[in-house]
Amino acid sequence: MRLSFILFAALAALATPAAAQSADTILTNGKIVTLAAAGTVEALAITDGKIVATGKTSEVEKLAGAATRRIDLAGRTVIPGLIDSHMHAIRAALFYATEANWIGTKSIPEAMERIRQKAKTAKPGEWIIVAGGWTPPQFAEKRRPTQAELTAAAPDNPVYIQLFYSAALLTPKGLAALNIAKDEDVPGGTLERDAQGNATGWIAGDIATISRLFDRLPLPTFAQSVEGTRQFFRELNRLGLTGVSDPGGFNLNAASYAPLFQVWREHQLTVRVVYSLFAQRRGKELEDIVDLTQMLPMGFGDDMLRFNGIGENVTWAMYNNDNPTQAQKQQYYEVARWAAARGMTLTQHWPNDKSVHHLLDVFERVNKEIPIAKLRWSIAHLNDATQPNLARMKALGVGWLMQNAMYFQGEAFLKERGNEIMRLTPPIRTALNIGVMIGGGTDAHRVMSYNPFVSLQWMLDGKTVGGMATRDADETPSREEALRLYTQGSAWFTHDDGRRGTLARGRLADLAVLSADYMTMPVGEIGALTSVLTMVGGRAVYAAAPYAALEEK
Numbered sequence: 001m002r003l004s005f006i007l008f009a010a011l012a013a014l015a016t017p018a019a020a021q022s023a024d025t026i027l028t029n030g031k032i033v034t035l036a037a038a039g040t041v042e043a044l045a046i047t048d049g050k051i052v053a054t055g056k057t058s059e060v061e062k063l064a065g066a067a068t069r070r071i072d073l074a075g076r077t078v079i080p081g082l083i084d085s086h087m088h089a090i091r092a093a094l095f096y097a098t099e100a101n102w103i104g105t106k107s108i109p110e111a112m113e114r115i116r117q118k119a120k121t122a123k124p125g126e127w128i129i130v131a132g133g134w135t136p137p138q139f140a141e142k143r144r145p146t147q148a149e150l151t152a153a154a155p156d157n158p159v160y161i162q163l164f165y166s167a168a169l170l171t172p173k174g175l176a177a178l179n180i181a182k183d184e185d186v187p188g189g190t191l192e193r194d195a196q197g198n199a200t201g202w203i204a205g206d207i208a209t210i211s212r213l214f215d216r217l218p219l220p221t222f223a224q225s226v227e228g229t230r231q232f233f234r235e236l237n238r239l240g241l242t243g244v245s246d247p248g249g250f251n252l253n254a255a256s257y258a259p260l261f262q263v264w265r266e267h268q269l270t271v272r273v274v275y276s277l278f279a280q281r282r283g284k285e286l287e288d289i290v291d292l293t294q295m296l297p298m299g300f301g302d303d304m305l306r307f308n309g310i311g312e313n314v315t316w317a318m319y320n321n322d323n324p325t326q327a328q329k330q331q332y333y334e335v336a337r338w339a340a341a342r343g344m345t346l347t348q349h350w351p352n353d354k355s356v357h358h359l360l361d362v363f364e365r366v367n368k369e370i371p372i373a374k375l376r377w378s379i380a381h382l383n384d385a386t387q388p389n390l391a392r393m394k395a396l397g398v399g400w401l402m403q404n405a406m407y408f409q410g411e412a413f414l415k416e417r418g419n420e421i422m423r424l425t426p427p428i429r430t431a432l433n434i435g436v437m438i439g440g441g442t443d444a445h446r447v448m449s450y451n452p453f454v455s456l457q458w459m460l461d462g463k464t465v466g467g468m469a470t471r472d473a474d475e476t477p478s479r480e481e482a483l484r485l486y487t488q489g490s491a492w493f494t495h496d497d498g499r500r501g502t503l504a505r506g507r508l509a510d511l512a513v514l515s516a517d518y519m520t521m522p523v524g525e526i527g528a529l530t531s532v533l534t535m536v537g538g539r540a541v542y543a544a545a546p547y548a549a550l551e552e553k
Helices: 002-015 057-063 089-095 108-121 147-153 172-177 207-215 222-238 254-265 285-292 326-341 353-369 387-396 405-417 428-434 452-461 479-493 523-528
Strands: 025-028 031-033 043-047 050-055 069-072 077-080 082-084 128-130 159-163 167-170 190-193 199-204 241-246 272-277 305-310 347-350 378-381 399-403 438-441 511-514 531-536 539-543
Touching (some): 050 057, 077 479, 082 438, 089 222, 089 241, 147 167, 147 199, 159 172, 159 207, 167 172, 167 207, 172 199, 222 241, 222 254, 222 531, 241 531, 326 353, 347 353, 353 387, 387 428, 405 452, 438 452, 438 479, 452 479
Parallel strands (some): 025 069, 031 077, 082 241, 128 159, 378 399, 399 438
Antiparallel strands (some): 043 050, 167 199, 190 199, 511 531
16 A cells, blocks of 8 residues: 555656746746747746746746746747748858948948948958848948948958859958959959949859858958857847757858857857758768768757758759759769768758759659658758649658848849749748748848848748838738748757747747737838847846846856
8 A cells, every 4th residue: 555655656746747846937927929829828937948837927926936037028029039940150150250241231321331330440451341141222322332432431451342142342452462453363253344444343253253252361260250159149149049050151161160169168159059061072072971970970969059960062063053964963862862861851052943853853762762751851942932843842841941032132033033923932821831841041141131030021021121022912921920930940940849949838948028029010110129038948148128137148
């Protein structure tokens, strides 16, 4: 009898919900959008980095003890922490402490003022760099800046300004520092000239040319890159981001990850980083991946930093190639099959629907031998995706990493492709109806702003940075659906959909308290949202008034 009682008591203890203990933190009197079965609630409780209860304020307050941190939301809206499913965050962080940026500027004088302010703190001869994240339509003048404007803003410094991966502007000091005086000095590039034949400072080239040009610039010191990583991730926290999926990228090698690893070792990461390996040497892709992953199995890492497979460049021959040969597809198949056999996630950069059948053919070939659905492979970009190819993706269990490229590029896309295609680009509603998994993101920072609220606003109104309406209402998600893409959707691609992306009991306590109500505010104002309190695993990684004192340094 005694043994039965002890067994019963032990089982009862195991069944007791964690919420019965005193919570570490409670948030009350708010509008908490859980994106879970509970819907919108007033309060939640956190213990050991996870959510242990949600509900009415009166219910959650019962979980508070003498040591519980109490946060009164005073009616503010709380959302799950945002997750960018495709951001080159590791690279952006390396340079963040030393670069200038034009994100959010609305005129050329405003952009020049940022250069002028950077020049005030730079030493004479020190480079000033804007590595992207802007587009001419964002300026009231609707044009690119001139070399003369840049030189006036920073007369004592070499300056480099990159526009997407298609052009770069250098001041005379910049050109001299890189020994550029003629086309031959920039292999694959062209020095633009005015009607009189004078060089304008602008250099045009393709993605490889501009990437090689950037590689000629001096790198920050290791200490600067470590500090840049801390600063950039805090900036992401300010915008409600608690996670990123990083696909590597140009101008990165193995050593480029050392600053990130340093911050991780010091337990100072404030954003959960899941990363994949971008192909290194052309023709040696499989050899390099095999070498780099010998002691890096799929999923290796922890809750803050984890390895998530290969891509977005798997083989160079299939990168931005609309007409791959059979030999190139065979090479890609060999790498993809190798990855599938080892349970690895794979993501592939592919811009154009007209040629994505080549990639899907390879995926289907691999799938016949090794089912890939559970591996959560994905295609990034594919802005003009069509119903037949989305259906093929759905059948394979392949997801779609969708970004707000048209926010910057809508005018150019409309001119090139016409309104019939533009109004369906990207086909968010079509993909949702088919059941394709979608992750929200930006592809920041060289080709886009990293601001998730700008991306969310664009999902809802379809307008470019210049204010031009593009996508039809038929392809527009609801506010809740857009938010799900940036939370639950993105979490799916990193195999985390059971752990984050919603504010439900047992999930990681990643959340953002917003400066205004995303669910009811005018759509055209969503891009100006910020977080006033961002938590990662219940830790306050960013806080502004009235919660500034809560930030844990």
